Amino acid sequence: MQPLFILVGPPAAGKSTTSQALASKFSRSIHIPVDDIRDMVVSGLVLPGLEWSPELVRQISLARESAIHMARTYQRAGFVAVIDDFIDPNQLREYQALLNEPGVHKFVLVPNQDTARARNFKRAGDDPAGNYIDEGIRIVYQQLNHMIEPLRKDGWIVIDTSELSIEETVLEILKHSSA
Secondary structure (H helix, E strand, O other): OOOEEEEEEEOOOOOHHHHHHHOOOOEEEEEEEHHHHHHHOOOOOOOOOOOHHHHHHHHHHHHHHHHHHHHHHHHHOEEEEEEEOOOOOOOOOOOOOOOOOEEEEEEEEEHHHHHHHHHHHHHOOOOOOOHHHHHHHHHHHHHHHHHHHHHHHHEEEEEEOOOOHHHHHEEEEEHHOOO
């Protein structure tokens, strides 16, 4: 069975870029961004904010379950799967079933908050979404310290990406996964 990587972190941590670069290291791979699955919702999409409504939690769970199903389908076909997702107050509960499976590698990418904010505004440019994401960064970083240790105890590898390039982050992931 090919490896399955899950890369999570706060907004602007470099999850998507790193996931794409990681997937490119393998001859057969797929990158599955959970945000892209959520964006497939045509009507009724609930975006994260201060309040996590039951509908938001349900939609996130649906997207994660879909990502896991897709990753396993591609794994069975001989592909390395890389899921990228955001860290949330519910401690990524949808991934619990994968935590102890062989070949599943779980990483939390965490730059310092100033780095995440700078990355966000650099990529957002004049897009008003930059302010929405900046608010998300502020909210997540208020909760982040309480989330990291439980994730470490569940086997997640935490990588500070503040000073790492994408290539250096990928090398760090490969080093920890022996893939």
